[in-house]
Amino acid sequence: MLQPLQLLQPTTVGDASRALAEFGDRAKVYAGGAELLLLLRNGLLDAEVLVDLKKIDRLHSVKFESGLLRIGACVTHRELADHALLRQHAPALTYAESQVANIRVRNQGTLGGNLAFNDPHSDPGTVLLIHNSSVAIGNDKGEQRIGLAEFFVDMYATALGSGDLLLEIEVPALPDGMKSAYQRLHRYQRPTLGVAAAVQLDGDKIAKVRLAVGCVGPKAQRLSELEGKLRGVTLADARKIMAQEKKYLRELLRPVDDLLGSAEYKLYMTGVMLGDVVEEASATLED
Numbered sequence: 001m002l003q004p005l006q007l008l009q010p011t012t013v014g015d016a017s018r019a020l021a022e023f024g025d026r027a028k029v030y031a032g033g034a035e036l037l038l039l040l041r042n043g044l045l046d047a048e049v050l051v052d053l054k055k056i057d058r059l060h061s062v063k064f065e066s067g068l069l070r071i072g073a074c075v076t077h078r079e080l081a082d083h084a085l086l087r088q089h090a091p092a093l094t095y096a097e098s099q100v101a102n103i104r105v106r107n108q109g110t111l112g113g114n115l116a117f118n119d120p121h122s123d124p125g126t127v128l129l130i131h132n133s134s135v136a137i138g139n140d141k142g143e144q145r146i147g148l149a150e151f152f153v154d155m156y157a158t159a160l161g162s163g164d165l166l167l168e169i170e171v172p173a174l175p176d177g178m179k180s181a182y183q184r185l186h187r188y189q190r191p192t193l194g195v196a197a198a199v200q201l202d203g204d205k206i207a208k209v210r211l212a213v214g215c216v217g218p219k220a221q222r223l224s225e226l227e228g229k230l231r232g233v234t235l236a237d238a239r240k241i242m243a244q245e246k247k248y249l250r251e252l253l254r255p256v257d258d259l260l261g262s263a264e265y266k267l268y269m270t271g272v273m274l275g276d277v278v279e280e281a282s283a284t285l286e287d
């Protein structure tokens with residue numbers, strides 16, 4: 001059962017941040033509530049005050065300016081899965097958003113809530129990493145921007161400090177000639193594994209590649225070292241290299257045995273699906 005809660009609905013970032021400072025640990029940021037209300041209902045979190053961000057207009061906008069998609073933190077997964085600007089400038093993100101959970105969660109949950117919660121079994125963060133995305137964090141004193149890789153600190157931990165709000169996600173369009181894809185493996189609603197790739201070919205060789213993996217370890221990660229080994233090789237050779245990189249993937253991703261599968265299974269599938277997603281991104285180049 002949920003205890004009665006006081007609901008504050010500030011209309012500016014400054015007011016929201018001041019409310020968080022005033023109530024301290026007794027207050028929680030509330031966006032869609034898909035995660036937060038579950039935690040409160042199950043007694044995993046305590047709160048007396050919810051600071052609802054949905055009345056802050058700027059957190060609902062989606063714009064494309066100077067090669068950059070700017071997505072407000074309170075835009076829902078469903079809005080993003082249907083958004084023309086996303087389809088045009090970040091199609092793999094459109095696909096990832098369309099795969100989140102089910103229509104109820106996509107209607108309710110926001111991209112900002114997803115990233116701020118940083119559940120390891122999430123979809124959008126993995127694609128956002130191959131776009132070299134950044135986030136804007138703000139409070140009543142100002143704003144700063146940091147890379148998403150730096151924002152994701154660990155499982156359920158981010159660079160947000162107390163009183164901080166995640167305001168905006170900045171997603172640079174991929175360089176001309178580079179195409180992307182996202183694939184996920186799931187047994188339940190939340191993904192067991194998510195892989196994202198952006199690829200540019202030069203003839204039959206890989207000229208540029210970006211790779212990211214989510215869900216296997218505590219947080220979504222770019223695979224920068226592996227990217228370096230794929231430049232200048234054919235797709236067939238890239239697939240072999242990725243399947244052989246178990247040691248590197250194990251050390252970077254730190255997989256664990258859990259209800260979704262054994263660590264060995266997840267590592268094996270990561271190698272296979274990285275090959276698949278690189279191939280899918282490359283096939284998109286011929287469209």
Ligand SMILES: Cc1cc2nc3c(=O)[nH]c(=O)nc-3n(C[C@H](O)[C@H](O)[C@H](O)COP(=O)(O)OP(=O)(O)OC[C@H]3O[C@@H](n4cnc5c(N)ncnc54)[C@H](O)[C@@H]3O)c2cc1C
Nearest residue numbers: 029031032033034035036101109110113114116122123166
């Ligand atoms: C049944 C189920 C299945 C799911 N399946 C998937 C899936 O397949 N893929 C996937 O990616 N996700 C999945 N999710 C997670 C879902 O996408 C996220 O729960 C949702 O996006 C969270 O957004 P929200 O707006 O509801 O966040 P809330 O529940 O409102 O908040 C989540 C947390 O983030 C904090 N917070 C929210 N917004 C901000 C902000 N702007 N600044 C600072 N802190 C903030 C809150 O205080 C809270 O701690 C699933 C969730 C459920 C319940």
